[in-house]
Amino acid sequence: MHKSTFFKYIYNVKKIQLLLLIILFCATACKNEDAAYSDPRGNDYSGAQSCVQCHNDISHSAMVTAHFKATAPATSKNVLGDFTHPKNIFDYGNGSHMAMEKRGDSLFQVWYKDGKKRVEHSFDIVFGGQNAQTSVFWNNFNTFELPVSYYQAAARWGTSPGFSNTEPNFDRKVIKDCFACHSSNVRNVDPGLGSSEQKAFANDVEDVIRKDKIIYGIDCERCHGPAKKHVNFHLKFPEVKVAREITSFKGMNRQQKLDACSICHAGSDGMKMKSRFDFRPGDELADFYRPMSPEVDVHGNQHGMLTQSKCFTKSPAMNCTTCHDAHSNAASDPASYSAICSGCHTGVKHSEKTKASVSSRQLASNCVDCHMPNQQSRAISFHTSYASPLYNYQLRTHKIAVYPGTNDPR
Numbered sequence: 534m535h536k537s538t539f540f541k542y543i544y545n546v547k548k549i550q551l552l553l554l555i556i557l558f559c560a561t562a563c564k565n566e567d568a569a570y571s572d573p574r575g576n577d578y579s580g581a582q583s584c585v586q587c588h589n590d591i592s593h594s595a596m597v598t599a600h601f602k603a604t605a606p607a608t609s610k611n612v613l614g615d616f617t618h619p620k621n622i623f624d625y626g627n628g629s630h631m632a633m634e635k636r637g638d639s640l641f642q643v644w645y646k647d648g649k650k651r652v653e654h655s656f657d658i659v660f661g662g663q664n665a666q667t668s669v670f671w672n673n674f675n676t677f678e679l680p681v682s683y684y685q686a687a688a689r690w691g692t693s694p695g696f697s698n699t700e701p702n703f704d705r706k707v708i709k710d711c712f713a714c715h716s717s718n719v720r721n722v723d724p725g726l727g728s729s730e731q732k733a734f735a736n737d738v739e740d741v742i743r744k745d746k747i748i749y750g751i752d753c754e755r756c757h758g759p760a761k762k763h764v765n766f767h768l769k770f771p772e773v774k775v776a777r778e779i780t781s782f783k784g785m786n787r788q789q790k791l792d793a794c795s796i797c798h799a800g801s802d803g804m805k806m807k808s809r810f811d812f813r814p815g816d817e818l819a820d821f822y823r824p825m826s827p828e829v830d831v832h833g834n835q836h837g838m839l840t841q842s843k844c845f846t847k848s849p850a851m852n853c854t855t856c857h858d859a860h861s862n863a864a865s866d867p868a869s870y871s872a873i874c875s876g877c878h879t880g881v882k883h884s885e886k887t888k889a890s891v892s893s894r895q896l897a898s899n900c901v902d903c904h905m906p907n908q909q910s911r912a913i914s915f916h917t918s919y920a921s922p923l924y925n926y927q928l929r930t931h932k933i934a935v936y937p938g939t940n941d942p943r
């Protein structure tokens with residue numbers, strides 16, 4: 534071996550060793566440090582993954598809720614519904630049908646007419662999953678709703694809300710407002726800037742959805758506001774056990790607490806003043822959105838329903854977290870709510886007629902089936918084929934009241 538090549542060889546080995554050393558250093562020292570993570574909302578956001586190290590229990594609970602899954606990539610793991618023949622068929626009649634098809638890991642809605650394939654689109658993003666699921670496909674910077682959705686209560690495919698049951702239609706744009714309640718970001722922002730500087734620059738008038746900027750679902754910072762400073766502070770001062778650099782819900786008044794939920798739970802047919810994406814805890818709903826219609830639907834408007842209840846108007850503190858844990862799904866056990874009702878209503882004296890209609894155990898443990906019964910949504914309904922009736926979507930009303938007929942024996 535020539536001398537100089539030998540030295541080059543040694544030199545190269547050193548370079549490789551140095552590189553290995555750097556990699557090794559990063560693998561250990563940079564492990565917790567999310568320095569490489571750049572949040573699409575701006576450099577004052579830190580991302581949900583960064584919270585786990587200090588808020589392990591809350592994170593593990595919150596990350597499996599409907600909020601975190603309010604939108605998701607439409608993989609076969611995330612999309613519900615049967616893709617096997619014949620349950621994958623939505624029949625439009627007249628030799629026309631939609632087939633839900635699975636090819637490898639991709640899912641498609643394929644429209645056939647007279648035995649021929651006419652149009653097909655892939656499932657790209659899925660909305661929901663608790664009661665219903667709707668998917669959308671990409672077309673440039675916009676998303677479009679697939680004509681067929683899945684309904685849990687019926688365990689069937691059905692028309693997406695407002696779609697025809699005799700012919701499909703692939704041109705309904707799913708606007709940014711849907712994402713403003715179902716995701717944490719779709720906007721085109723500069724990750725080098727803070728979120729407040731972004732507001733000045735972000736062209737929010739433009740109704741485009743940025744694929745590369747999506748943060749699926751409603752994450753920690755969607756409800757708590759940007760938390761990078763909070764994270765950095767507590768990483769630097771682990772001995773400080775009092776929260777710093779984060780908005781606390783504890784000091785908020787009832788209106789603020791309510792509005793932090795109602796920004797997405799007070800309906801969407803009113804007047805919009807600002808993008809819901811710009812809402813931060815402590816802000817007022819009235820600066821963003823004002824309900825216009827006196828008609829309040831059980832779907833999407835728990836705020837409108839609850840605020841009509843005497844429980845709400847006559848008690849100064851009641852808000853959404855009186856009955857819901859922000860980091861869990863709604864409890865499905867009626868008894869857990871009854872305990873909350875009974876916290877305010879001690880010694881309710883029901884009439885003899887009411888008492889005779891159910892067992893005393895039912896009366897004590899299931900207040901909600903009588904006072905918050907399931908009701909039909911006027912906004913959402915669907916068909917399961919061209920020949921099926923129109924089914925109504927059912928949700929629990931948040932208008933707590935006495936409902937005639939609910940004392941019938943069940």
Ligand code: HEC
Pocket residue numbers: 579580581583584585586587588753754757760761763764767768773774775776777779780781782783
């Ligand atoms: C390095 C540790 C650390 C990280 C990382 C961290 N936090 Fe915290 N956080 C704390 C400490 C300490 C407190 C105060 C004690 C407590 O309430 O648990 C706190 C409290 C909070 C509170 C309660 C504030 C109050 O006073 O009501 C919220 C909300 C919060 N953190 C949100 C977040 C979010 C969101 C993230 C992720 C983006 C996050 N934290 C990441 C350490 C951390």
Ligand code: HEC
Pocket residue numbers: 599600602603604660661662663664713714715716751755756793794795796797798853854857858859861862863864
């Ligand atoms: C950024 C919008 C947004 C905010 C803020 C928000 N929610 Fe939601 N919430 C949603 C959406 C969207 C769904 C439906 C998610 C799904 O099923 O896909 C939902 C679902 C729920 C559910 C039903 C979960 C289940 O069990 O099916 C409850 C309960 C709930 N939210 C309560 C709250 C409370 C309480 C707050 C305030 C602390 C809040 N939400 C704040 C958008 C929001």
Ligand code: HEC
Pocket residue numbers: 581584585588591592593595596600751752753754756757782783793854859860
């Ligand atoms: C739907 C909105 C929402 C989401 C999503 C959410 N939080 Fe919260 N969080 C709240 C509300 C509201 C409170 C105040 C609860 C109360 O006062 O009962 C809270 C309280 C907290 C607290 C203080 C707890 C305490 O007992 O004082 C911490 C810490 C926290 N959240 C962290 C997180 C982390 C971490 C995530 C994500 C993994 C997250 N939150 C996701 C709404 C939310």
Ligand code: HEC
Pocket residue numbers: 599660661662663664665666667707708710711712713714715796797798799800801831832833834835928
């Ligand atoms: C103002 C906020 C808001 C807007 C805007 C909004 N949603 Fe929702 N959406 C909700 C809430 C809250 C729920 C869950 C509770 C309910 O149905 O009241 C929900 C439920 C759903 C569900 C059923 C979720 C489940 O788990 O059962 C689907 C699917 C859905 N929305 C799709 C959409 C689509 C598509 C759009 C746009 C056309 C849209 N949403 C616009 C707030 C909103």
Ligand code: HEC
Pocket residue numbers: 843844845847848850851855870871873874875876877878900901904905933934935
């Ligand atoms: C924070 C306290 C509080 C909670 C929690 C609460 N309520 Fe109430 N509720 C009240 C108050 C105050 C009134 C008004 C009483 C009056 O007018 O004298 C009321 C009124 C009612 C009424 C009469 C309504 C009417 O229109 O005449 C019913 C029924 C009722 N509550 C049932 C319930 C049920 C069921 C729950 C649980 C799902 C519940 N409440 C939870 C405080 C509460």
Ligand code: HEC
Pocket residue numbers: 794795798835836839851852853854855856857863864865866870873901905928929930931933
């Ligand atoms: C007095 C108790 C109470 C209060 C206050 C309350 N909820 Fe609920 N909520 C319930 C009950 C009961 C259910 C039904 C749970 C079930 O049967 O699975 C429910 C269900 C929900 C659901 C799931 C959709 C549905 O209808 O099944 C959403 C979303 C929701 N609540 C949001 C909210 C929001 C937002 C607020 C504040 C504006 C709020 N709730 C205040 C008791 C309450």
Ligand code: HEC
Pocket residue numbers: 871874875878881882883884885886887888890891895896897898899900901902903904935936939940941
């Ligand atoms: C089987 C249905 C049913 C159940 C279960 C039930 N209620 Fe009632 N409740 C009624 C009916 C009907 C009335 C009105 C007639 C009467 O007083 O019996 C009423 C009346 C009330 C009133 C008084 C309203 C007024 O204006 O005077 C309150 C408060 C109330 N219920 C709370 C509760 C609470 C809290 C629970 C659970 C611990 C509960 N109810 C369980 C059907 C029911």
